[in-house]
Amino acid sequence: MLQRPAPCSLSSSTTENQIMAHIFNECQNYGFEILDDGIYNNNGVKLGQVGCTNGNWWVKRRYSVQQQYSNSVLDAVLSLSMVDTSLAEPVHKYLQSRPLEQLTTEELQQLLSAEVANCEQLLDSHLAPRKIDVILLLSKKTKPLI
Structure with missing residues (x-):
């Protein structure tokens, strides 16, 4: 049974490292790599960013100027897997x-x-x-x- 990560919470027990660990684990499932400026696919094409602000997961797709809220880190990374990279650098x-x-x-x-x-x-x-x-x-x- 798939276990979903806990909601992004800013309680004292949840640290930035734990949030990054959730993102990293989901990215590994898709073969994505996390670099300083975002998440990249296995062809080296930037897909976007995933994060957590004020207890809410969000995703920002490549070339997007706004963050879109997401139900979970799983959903956020999943949405990056659907980014069109055919013309990407x-x-x-x-x-x-x-x-x-x-x-x-x-x-x-x-x-x-x-x-x-x-x-x-x-x-x-x-x-x-x-x-x-x-x-x-x-x-x-x-x-x-x-």
């Missing part, structure tokens, strides 16, 4: 705009991996036409043996 674009000194080891690794993938893709796209051109040139210059 990957996390490495976000990381490129930050000073390297401010990046964590994990963020540096993400940035490096994205750059390597971009270089490989660029090389493939430039080399593939040249291979075809060389084959075509060779086939035109060789004379049939018969």
